[in-house]
Amino acid sequence: MFRAYLMSYFIGLCFFVNLKAQTSNCESSYFSEATLLKHIKSLSSDAFEGRRTGTAGAIKAKQFIVNQFHALGVLPFTKNYEQRFSFYKEKVHYKGTNILGEIKGTHFPDSYMVISAHYDHEGIKNGEIYNGADDNASGVCALLSFAEYFKKYPPKHSVIFAAFDAEELNLQGSKYFMKSGVAQSTKIVLNLNLDMVSRSETNTLFVVGTSHNARLKWIYKKNKLACGIILEAGHDGLDGREDWTYASDHMSFFLENIPFLYFGVDDHDDYHEPTDTFDKIQPQFYINAVKTMINYFEKVDDLRLYY
Template sequence: MNTKILSPLFVLLLMFSCKGQTETTTEQTLEQVEVKTQLFDADALLERVKFLSLDSLEGRRTGEKGGLIAREYVVNQFKKYGIAPLLSDYTQPFSFEGRRDKKTYEGANVLGLIKGTEQPDKYIVISAHYDHVGVNDGEVYNGADDDASGTSAIIAVAEYLKNNPPKHSVVIAAFDAEELGLRGAAHFLEANTIPKEQIAIDINLDMVGRNDNNELYVVGTNLYTQLQPAITDLELPENFKLSVGHDGLDDKDNWVSSSDHGPFHKQEIPFLYFGVEDHKDYHKPTDDFEFIQPEFYAKAVTVIISVFERIDEMRF
């Protein structure tokens, strides 16, 4: 669905000035895409992806050194932006047995809370996963798009919400062990972290940092038709497409259970999933920061914030 009309929110949004072709270093990338926005710090958005996809984090595998470093980094980012912990601490530890190797894994979700001003007992979960697949055959799988991009994006959304308090309470959820079977999201629900009836929706971000066709998908509106007004007649940035599908009702790959929104859907909690179609570097050691597309990425986060604003206006 590609629709464009003006909305007041986009008066505040993004003006891009691209200066030459994208280079591979962070410094050059940040210099070449100037982003002026009152919504979030676009430079910080990129810097977080850069850090989370460093070789030294060894692919952020759950329970391993790099995964622990990533977890601590996300906690510190929550603190930096004044995001309160949802629980007594920012982390929600859990353990599980691997399906294939029968190994016991120790994971931990990172959970923050922004209290709502009008419906504080109804929660919108905004999620991404900070883990990736680690090191395989001596090669580091850095997972810049999958899903360092989503992890950084939920922090950008939180940054916006701290300055623009939401009506519903918002849980900022950086889930662990998505790559091992959506375990972090499943634990969040199984532990009754928030009673099911108080969760209005999960908005999940997984792979939102690059697309050669400037196309972002939103999945869920064909299954939960009450959410369709959130994307109908939505103003989009220039040269940006927001498409629907991949919901099991068309001839495209079914993404309904492909990421952390899956456990929510299984419990009949509505969801919106934002992501791009698989690119050539998906689950490969070449999913590196240098291939993140700063202009597309910032536009994607801006659109996600616009959709959130509409969701927040709904009564659940």
């Protein structure tokens, strides 16, 4: 059962004046759209060799993300931004690295919202590089745009920016993050997970998690959040569609009774195929999706999530 302070509409509910919210994020961009597209083109290029956990390509991707955090002025949450871990899967020993940055909150510095995106993908199979542009270079580069935005306009709650490794190997990175206690689970009030957010044939971005939490559902219903796209709540296991509650790293938070919002698109023909490449993303949809996700996050951040 989720925490009582997140299940009530009114107990301890406190709104704060948010001056930057007076101008819609749909109308004004607080992150560089050109940089967002430059980042996804780079991270999904052949140079990163599909970013499979433990490979040279994954190590190169790790350094790319660390360099961006450092350039943006995002503080390291752990030494050198790294959280290393290892595990066995099908008798193969893997070594992975989560990348963790932090921006301190202005009002609630001891409460954390974790914005996450996995940076690993499928690597090279049968001589073909699986570049993983949508899955999930798109989420990682969106995360970097979140960081750019919140360096300019600091959040009220502290934010941990978590680029998880080994999601494709049964969510090992996010599981280790939660198990390690590097951030006390009792201090984490939300996970916002970004996984596959750069293309949609129906111009639709799904948000998962609102059916599990009354407060998050209320925000969705009461606010105009979408920027030039359709934002649809669903895939929570209650609408007859495929249940995405356990589909990505947000599951690791859900199992610890931490509320989550997972943003993603429907599967497409290039999912887990070598054809998931930069030329298949839809730049305007992607930009609008990032603006939409920032809008939603800000509405949640504007609430006092405890009492």
